[in-house]
Amino acid sequence: MFLQIQDINKQFVNQNTASTVLSDINLDIKEGEFVSILGPSGCGKSTLLSIVAGLTKPTSGEILLNGQRITKPGKDRGMVFQQAALFPWMTVEENVMFPLRKQMKKKEAKELAHHFLQKVQLSNYTKHSPHELSGGMQQRVAIARALSMNPKVLLMDEPFGALDEQTRSRLHHELEKIWLETKKTILFVTHSISESIKLSDRIIVMGTRPGVILEDIQVRIPRPRAQHPQMTAKLEEKIMRLLQSEIDKVVKEELAYAVNN
Amino acid sequence: MQSTIKRIIFFVLILIAWQGTVRILGVSPALMPAPTDVLDELAKGFADKTLIYDIIASFRRLAIGLAIAIIIGVGLGILLAKNKTADETLGTLILALQSVPSIVWLPIAIMWFGLNEKAVTFIVILGATLVMTINMRIGIKNVSPLYIKAAQTMGSRGWDLFIKIIFPASIPYAVTGIRLGWAFAWRALMAGEILSAGPGLGYTLKFASDFGNMKLVIGIMIIIGVIGTIVDILFFQRVEKNVLRRWGLETNN
Numbered sequence: 401m402f403l404q405i406q407d408i409n410k411q412f413v414n415q416n417t418a419s420t421v422l423s424d425i426n427l428d429i430k431e432g433e434f435v436s437i438l439g440p441s442g443c444g445k446s447t448l449l450s451i452v453a454g455l456t457k458p459t460s461g462e463i464l465l466n467g468q469r470i471t472k473p474g475k476d477r478g479m480v481f482q483q484a485a486l487f488p489w490m491t492v493e494e495n496v497m498f499p500l501r502k503q504m505k506k507k508e509a510k511e512l513a514h515h516f517l518q519k520v521q522l523s524n525y526t527k528h529s530p531h532e533l534s535g536g537m538q539q540r541v542a543i544a545r546a547l548s549m550n551p552k553v554l555l556m557d558e559p560f561g562a563l564d565e566q567t568r569s570r571l572h573h574e575l576e577k578i579w580l581e582t583k584k585t586i587l588f589v590t591h592s593i594s595e596s597i598k599l600s601d602r603i604i605v606m607g608t609r610p611g612v613i614l615e616d617i618q619v620r621i622p623r624p625r626a627q628h629p630q631m632t633a634k635l636e637e638k639i640m641r642l643l644q645s646e647i648d649k650v651v652k653e654e655l656a657y658a659v660n661n
Numbered sequence: 662m663q664s665t666i667k668r669i670i671f672f673v674l675i676l677i678a679w680q681g682t683v684r685i686l687g688v689s690p691a692l693m694p695a696p697t698d699v700l701d702e703l704a705k706g707f708a709d710k711t712l713i714y715d716i717i718a719s720f721r722r723l724a725i726g727l728a729i730a731i732i733i734g735v736g737l738g739i740l741l742a743k744n745k746t747a748d749e750t751l752g753t754l755i756l757a758l759q760s761v762p763s764i765v766w767l768p769i770a771i772m773w774f775g776l777n778e779k780a781v782t783f784i785v786i787l788g789a790t791l792v793m794t795i796n797m798r799i800g801i802k803n804v805s806p807l808y809i810k811a812a813q814t815m816g817s818r819g820w821d822l823f824i825k826i827i828f829p830a831s832i833p834y835a836v837t838g839i840r841l842g843w844a845f846a847w848r849a850l851m852a853g854e855i856l857s858a859g860p861g862l863g864y865t866l867k868f869a870s871d872f873g874n875m876k877l878v879i880g881i882m883i884i885i886g887v888i889g890t891i892v893d894i895l896f897f898q899r900v901e902k903n904v905l906r907r908w909g910l911e912t913n914n
Binding site: 453454455473474475477478479481483485487488489498499502529530531545546549555 | 808830
């Protein structure tokens with residue numbers, strides 16, 4: 401297996417009470433797969449991604465990439481956050497060149513940066529500052545930056561969550577195109593059912609408190625999926641039913657908490 | 662443009678009122694000279710270049726003092742932000758010192774360095790270092806964790822992470838620190854020069870006062886105010902605004 405997530409548990413200790421965020425997560429991901437991790441807020445899906453990135457340590461369990469254990473962040477895993485996280489003191493081009501600066505000459509890095517900026521249709525903005533770009537454009541630069549270092553896996557943590565509907569839809573299209581071209585393995589965290597169906601080969605539906613995997617769904621709808629609205633709607637309904645009980649659980653807990661306090 | 666016109670009218674009215682009051686009530690020039698007399702005195706000072714030498718001398722001290730203060734302040738600020746023990750001990754001392762006006766150090770500075778430029782420069786450094794340190798510390802502490810996480814996923818860590826990400830991300834606070842440091846240094850410099858040796862604007866002000874030359878005293882007060890305002894508005898506010906906009910901390914709609 402390409403990316404193995406084995407027996408991951410994560411607990412946070414807060415004021416002497418430990419809360420379990422992730423409980424016995426096991427997942428095998430094939431090379432080139434587009435996998436979405438879907439779940440309501442608080443199910444630990446972002447924490448799981450952060451553990452894969454090496455930014456958070458699991459309480460127990462381990463992650464293997466090509467058989468190698470992951471202990472810290474590395475360039476083999478590119479990450480795109482909900483906020484673009486571009487460095488404002490650098491130009492767009494310099495931002496994309498940032499992860500490349502130590503492994504190649506400046507000229508090569510520049511060419512590579514331009515290549516990936518072209519892929520996200522921003523080759524006219526190389527000398528701009530991030531603050532001069534719209535949110536959607538900034539997120540595209542972030543994607544180009546993550547791709548430029550040629551990672552084995554692309555980790556995306558609700559990358560389009562902060563964008564408006566039209567921009568999001570365009571970026572879905574672009575991301576799908578990039579994925580079809582590069583065949584990168586993508587691990588995509590989202591809370592939007594339609595987004596996960598539109599994009600992924602496989603949807604991992606997560607439940608909350610503690611975060612567990614509820615179901616592992618293979619999406620067998622041919623691409624582009626916009627042309628198959630009925631199949632999409634059927635799958636959407638199925639996932640909705642799965643998540644409904646989870647959402648009810650959260651609401652009930654919150655009500656109980658409110659009554660007891 | 663509107664606001665500029667308002668400002669000009671406002672200052673002209675003040676000058677007219679001032680001139681009128683002094684002339685009509687016949688106030689003695691030893692108490693309050695008229696604007697025209699102040700202007701004459703300033704013209705004389707600039708013509709024989711004494712005021713120009715004073716300004717240059719004051720600015721030299723200020724530049725040296727501020728530059729040293731920025732270097733020390735950046736170093737100390739980074740130390741306090743990065744080292745918890747230093748923050749809990751030295752940090753408290755720096756906050757305590759911040760509440761002591763730097764000019765009260767002058768007597769001891771004169772004992773250490775003598776009645777000369779070094780004592781004044783010491784006061785200037787002290788005045789600006791503390792505020793620079795405090796701002797630099799906040800700047801480093803407030804670097805967005807997102808930048809750090811993003812840089813880590815791109816293979817940056819340790820010294821490289823500090824130089825390439827944490828330090829540049831803290832620049833907006835550093836700029837504010839320099840601007841406040843300049844204001845503190847300018848005040849400390851004038852106080853120091855009045856109580857110490859020349860040449861310099863403060864020293865000439867004291868000299869004029871000893872000879873009862875209130876025209877020159879007020880003239881120098883005006884120069885001090887004008888220089889302070891010009892540097893602040895034309896330089897620091899612009900730099901600060903540009904940096905804040907570029908760093909995405911201020912939306913410019």
